[in-house]
Amino acid sequence: LPGDISVKGDKYSFYFPIVTCIVISIIVSLFFKFFK
Secondary structure (H helix, E strand, C coil), rough: CCCCEEEEEECCCEEECHHHHHHHHHHHHHHHCCCC
């Protein structure tokens, strides 16, 4: 997804899908609101 952080070096690669985490947390919170 756009907005994800990806850093690639010679001997390492760092990927942090921050947008994906936000989307998942929103979906989970909506899921619990509907099923309470």
